[in-house]
Amino acid sequence: MQQVDQQQRNLTFLQAITEALSQEMERDKSIVVMGEDVRIWGGVFGRFKGFREKFGDDRVLDTPISEAGFVGAGVGAAATGLRPVVDLMFVDFFGVAGDQIVNQAAKMKYMFGGKAKIPLVIITMIGGGLSAAAQHSECLYSVFAHIPGIKCVVPSTAYDAKGLLTTALRQDDPVMFFEHKFLHSSTEGRPVPKESYAIQFGKADIKREGTDVTIVGLARTVHQSLEAAQELQTQGISAEVLDLRTIVPMDEQAILDSVKKTGRLVVVDEDYPRCNIATDVAALVASKGFNYLDSPIGIVSSLDTPPPFSPVLEEAFLPSVEKIVQSAKAAVHRT
Amino acid sequence: MQQVDQQQRNLTFLQAITEALSQEMERDKSIVVMGEDVRIWGGVFGRFKGFREKFGDDRVLDTPISEAGFVGAGVGAAATGLRPVVDLMFVDFFGVAGDQIVNQAAKMKYMFGGKAKIPLVIITMIGGGLSAAAQHSECLYSVFAHIPGIKCVVPSTAYDAKGLLTTALRQDDPVMFFEHKFLHSSTEGRPVPKESYAIQFGKADIKREGTDVTIVGLARTVHQSLEAAQELQTQGISAEVLDLRTIVPMDEQAILDSVKKTGRLVVVDEDYPRCNIATDVAALVASKGFNYLDSPIGIVSSLDTPPPFSPVLEEAFLPSVEKIVQSAKAAVHRT
Amino acid sequence: MSSSVMVDSKQKKRLLEMLRRMLTIRRFEERVKKEFAATRVKGFVHLYIGEEAVAVGVCSNLTDADYVTSTHRGHGHCIAKGVDVKGMMAELYGRRTGTCKGKGGSMHIADVGLGMLGANGIVGAGAPIAVGAGLSSKYRKSGQVAVCFFSDGALNQGAVHEAMNIASIWKLPVIFVLENNQFAESTSVRYATSVKDPSVRGESYSMPSVRVDGMDVLAVSQAAAEAVARARKGEGPSFIVCDTYRYMGHFEGDDQTYRTKEDVDVYRNNDPITKLRKKMAEDGSLTEKEFEELDASVLKEIEESVVYADSSEWPAPSEVLDDVYTSR
Amino acid sequence: MSSSVMVDSKQKKRLLEMLRRMLTIRRFEERVKKEFAATRVKGFVHLYIGEEAVAVGVCSNLTDADYVTSTHRGHGHCIAKGVDVKGMMAELYGRRTGTCKGKGGSMHIADVGLGMLGANGIVGAGAPIAVGAGLSSKYRKSGQVAVCFFSDGALNQGAVHEAMNIASIWKLPVIFVLENNQFAESTSVRYATSVKDPSVRGESYSMPSVRVDGMDVLAVSQAAAEAVARARKGEGPSFIVCDTYRYMGHFEGDDQTYRTKEDVDVYRNNDPITKLRKKMAEDGSLTEKEFEELDASVLKEIEESVVYADSSEWPAPSEVLDDVYTSR
Numbered sequence A, B: 001m002q003q004v005d006q007q008q009r010n011l012t013f014l015q016a017i018t019e020a021l022s023q024e025m026e027r028d029k030s031i032v033v034m035g036e037d038v039r040i041w042g043g044v045f046g047r048f049k050g051f052r053e054k055f056g057d058d059r060v061l062d063t064p065i066s067e068a069g070f071v072g073a074g075v076g077a078a079a080t081g082l083r084p085v086v087d088l089m090f091v092d093f094f095g096v097a098g099d100q101i102v103n104q105a106a107k108m109k110y111m112f113g114g115k116a117k118i119p120l121v122i123i124t125m126i127g128g129g130l131s132a133a134a135q136h137s138e139c140l141y142s143v144f145a146h147i148p149g150i151k152c153v154v155p156s157t158a159y160d161a162k163g164l165l166t167t168a169l170r171q172d173d174p175v176m177f178f179e180h181k182f183l184h185s186s187t188e189g190r191p192v193p194k195e196s197y198a199i200q201f202g203k204a205d206i207k208r209e210g211t212d213v214t215i216v217g218l219a220r221t222v223h224q225s226l227e228a229a230q231e232l233q234t235q236g237i238s239a240e241v242l243d244l245r246t247i248v249p250m251d252e253q254a255i256l257d258s259v260k261k262t263g264r265l266v267v268v269d270e271d272y273p274r275c276n277i278a279t280d281v282a283a284l285v286a287s288k289g290f291n292y293l294d295s296p297i298g299i300v301s302s303l304d305t306p307p308p309f310s311p312v313l314e315e316a317f318l319p320s321v322e323k324i325v326q327s328a329k330a331a332v333h334r335t
Numbered sequence C, D: 001m002s003s004s005v006m007v008d009s010k011q012k013k014r015l016l017e018m019l020r021r022m023l024t025i026r027r028f029e030e031r032v033k034k035e036f037a038a039t040r041v042k043g044f045v046h047l048y049i050g051e052e053a054v055a056v057g058v059c060s061n062l063t064d065a066d067y068v069t070s071t072h073r074g075h076g077h078c079i080a081k082g083v084d085v086k087g088m089m090a091e092l093y094g095r096r097t098g099t100c101k102g103k104g105g106s107m108h109i110a111d112v113g114l115g116m117l118g119a120n121g122i123v124g125a126g127a128p129i130a131v132g133a134g135l136s137s138k139y140r141k142s143g144q145v146a147v148c149f150f151s152d153g154a155l156n157q158g159a160v161h162e163a164m165n166i167a168s169i170w171k172l173p174v175i176f177v178l179e180n181n182q183f184a185e186s187t188s189v190r191y192a193t194s195v196k197d198p199s200v201r202g203e204s205y206s207m208p209s210v211r212v213d214g215m216d217v218l219a220v221s222q223a224a225a226e227a228v229a230r231a232r233k234g235e236g237p238s239f240i241v242c243d244t245y246r247y248m249g250h251f252e253g254d255d256q257t258y259r260t261k262e263d264v265d266v267y268r269n270n271d272p273i274t275k276l277r278k279k280m281a282e283d284g285s286l287t288e289k290e291f292e293e294l295d296a297s298v299l300k301e302i303e304e305s306v307v308y309a310d311s312s313e314w315p316a317p318s319e320v321l322d323d324v325y326t327s328r
């Protein structure tokens, strides 16, 4: 017991990511890190702090502001034996590097008839809540889930982040690792073991069990859903909260199983509402789990507008505990 | 009658697009065309043939292979009084110009508190069926439907293409106009009047009425759905085929009305299967039209892989009449 | 000093106006810094302090009809182009009365009516947009010019390269102004840019390219005057490298471990506002007292902008979906 | 001729090998042209005929361990890098025995095992990838070089600019080879590129930059030899502009209204294969008969590749979902 306690710390989400990277870099000399300001700053919010000192300039590469150039360099390095971790600071910047992600990294293996490996991890920040406005607040993981060939990890807790990043660094396909910036200092969830561990991709996690309604979330919306579940509990509704954790691959079975049990579904996705993970999950259940459903599927997403700057507007824009509670109640009561 | 016949020609899809552009350019001197090889070639498949001679080099601008540069120039020109039509040859190239579309064109008006107009039309080819392989066969309109702020037009017939493009050129928001290259020589659908006409955005079109199942399609899948409907008819199933025509704005009401009538839904989308228009429509109905549904929603999309080159594989990859028929029959019989 | 200044009254007025604008930028941002620290201004804020001579020197040659595209560090360009500071402060406060109704914030301030085509959260993204503005002007034969402000980090963005090439082959009235402030976040221009003299990049697009002291508003103004004249005559784009420095961190919150206080002091001792002020004192065109009055009036304007912002209404949550489209 | 050739037996072997490779590219593509016309090869096909000296001259300095990135016009680079023509023809036929199991086609042929990192359907996209290969080599200190082939149209892509700058500041063993074939589709390099001499662009990244006759395989080979030596010694990237020409349309189906037959003939009369053949005849290192035998053996190899392709199995529809991921 004593020993376990020592090993399991309440790391923050960001610390867990740093630790996973650091441990894997110690283990595997083929891992290099590239991105803007990774050496002195350790990246814009310090994810790589101390890496330069520990791993040297050969493995920690500052880049010019040339995302197409350095994401593409990551692709080329991955195809030729390295295991690059590329920092695409904010996901909102994907448009300047888009081709290297969607047409090169994601497709190379397939186009080449399987005869290539692209063990590339692109790590990028997502999400709102910080008044960062229209070009620094997006989620956009739905865009990458849309594109075949690139795995997508969207963790909600420090524990999951460490285990999933470890897996990302030990498999051979390109991965987008989405880090919600609102969660950076969060210590929610299970304590984080000191030693390395890997969490399998494609396994959703039941963050709370329940019987009346399934709430599917990812990243920050998992925490909002858990809060909503607590609130619902006080109103006599038992909500199960399912955390997708990875959206490519996505754990379809876990979603269907949960809905089979509860008969009702609410999907909560911070991404824009059109063609997002919420519509994806809803479509899955409406096609493959239709007969489990007792009521209309509830969907809570950000609104169909660019992220506004003003905190008042941003609050209206984002999913919230209140919106989730309302949607879940509607699902339960419309039966 | 005689007069109507003279005026209404069986133009091809591509001719209809050329005619709409040409007529609007005559009407509105602020329209300019830019893109690769638009002057001598009239664009890679001749969409702008003869434009240089008719409208002069000032209005028909050849660009270097600098998509971020010239799409961005379109944004800047639109913000300052022109009405540019920018040719992004194949939608698969969006990654090199992505930022100018998603972060600039789509968001400018909103970020500026409404105090800007971006009357920019980006015209681009989509779709498979020509063995054009992984980087020249995509649809990707779902990505742009995901991003708030840019309208998306996906016509299926020459008649619709002309009317929708005319509307695109007479309104003041950025528009992505998706031209399915497999339809270029198609003369299906209503004959095309010579004079200009505008088709309102956000109005789906019932391409065939039916009572047993609603098949929602767009672009090429409308034709496949119509063929499927004919086949289904021989099996005693009456299918209604709804053509979305524009996906931003999308005619939610028409979808819901049709499903209310038929009780069953199949959505056919040539885009990749995750987070696409099919999941979007399915989610809409599962949340807002759940009680109309008598059976699980059927979804037919391309497969979750980059487009393969070999015709044998591409056929397996794409939606087909047969797959639609099967899905519709399942929807009807699983009731 | 690269320009010889005649102290006639027109010139005096011109210098005074430049001084006033530079001072307005300085005082506005000093106040924004405080407001940010007090969390009344939220989000990301990048201060332009130290670089005032660039925006003001360039814009002293422009009219309201001319265009500029800006960067994440946009307050200076806005003020130099004549955007109202009340609206700006209200925007940073996130209020409905803000320049962008509170929807944009610091990184997206714009005033299209004044030709200010937007700060931009994406490094380098303004360059193609400026090219489009130049195209529009050339098409109309209106003589408007478009200025693209960008900094050394942006010089390595592909979009900037594409924009320069297009402006050159189309002979557009576009002026690329490189605010060479030595850093992109923590990254030194010497590390990230493969040429010692950035003006070589302009030449590789066959553009007249000059390099000037970006701490000297008159030097900047004169280089810009030549580029503007060329642009208005239809002779195509130019490239101006202005060597300058940002005194503050990259953004509010930056601990600046990548440089020393002494590094900054070298530039502070070469301050563009002090320099012009001294020059005018020597010329006899500005007394100590006149300066103090000027400063007081600027400070008053800033104070009023804060009062205005603070007393303005918040937007209503229901406004969140407005302004996405002209027509739905 | 820029290199003085000694007709020793090693040199003769070298020349013969270059001739054979150039001829293989030529004959392969002449056949592909026919197969395309007969619709046995589908999709988009861009022929390299006329430019053989570039790929072969450069690759004559490389080993299988070195890397190249290619373009939409990739057959020449593949053959020059040693990719098996049987697999290539089967790939164009869309068969399971193709280099990429029929999944790639002409625009995506690759053979990573031979360092051929892919043709590419996206203009300019190979440049950053070559930088990555160079990084990998530098990190391992393996002495491998990475060659990025691209043409004049690609020179105006932002990604190419970014790649050159990065290669330069990181001193990577990357060689940027500009196949200056005068056109990007219908668009002349003189229209689209703002500098007369493209090698200026290389200099704007502080890279040694030379311009050579791309119709002369020995000139190309020598320039590449210098760049390769520099790269292997850790002295960083180079830029080589090879002036060349494509004899065929941009792609199969192009009516070529943007140039005359006479324009093409100027280059046809300066054909790289004929030139080397003549040179070898003069040197006494190749008789007429030897050439005919060589040609016959090449034609036989191509014929066999067609038989191989045509008799190969189609992929099974069920294979469509394989090869997307290493592990699902």
Ligand SMILES: Cc1ncc(C[n+]2csc(CCOP(=O)(O)OP(=O)(O)O)c2C)c(N)n1
Pocket (backbone or CB within 6 Å): A036, A065, A067, A089, A093, A096, C071, C072, C073, C121, C122, C123, C124, C150, C151, C152, C153, C154, C155, C181, C183, C184, C185, C250
């Ligand atoms: C495309 C893109 N990449 C990265 C960033 C993050 N970022 C914001 S400002 C900045 C540094 C910009 O440096 P520079 O262009 O020199 O402008 P300065 O801050 O010096 O004014 C970076 C990397 C961004 N906003 N956009």
Ligand SMILES: Cc1ncc(C[n+]2csc(CCOP(=O)(O)OP(=O)(O)O)c2C)c(N)n1
Pocket (backbone or CB within 6 Å): B036, B065, B067, B089, B093, B096, D071, D072, D073, D121, D122, D123, D124, D150, D151, D152, D153, D154, D155, D181, D183, D184, D185, D250
């Ligand atoms: C990013 C991008 N833009 C446009 C195209 C369409 N396209 C294919 S080849 C080509 C011309 C390329 O010209 P160049 O780089 O000179 O190569 P060349 O054909 O002469 O070998 C164009 C415009 C593309 N494939 N990718």
Ligand SMILES: [Mg+2]
Pocket (backbone or CB within 6 Å): C151, C152, C153, C179, C180, C181, C182, C183, C184, C185
């Ligand atoms: Mg800078």
Ligand SMILES: [Mg+2]
Pocket (backbone or CB within 6 Å): D151, D152, D153, D179, D180, D181, D182, D183, D184, D185
């Ligand atoms: Mg070319």
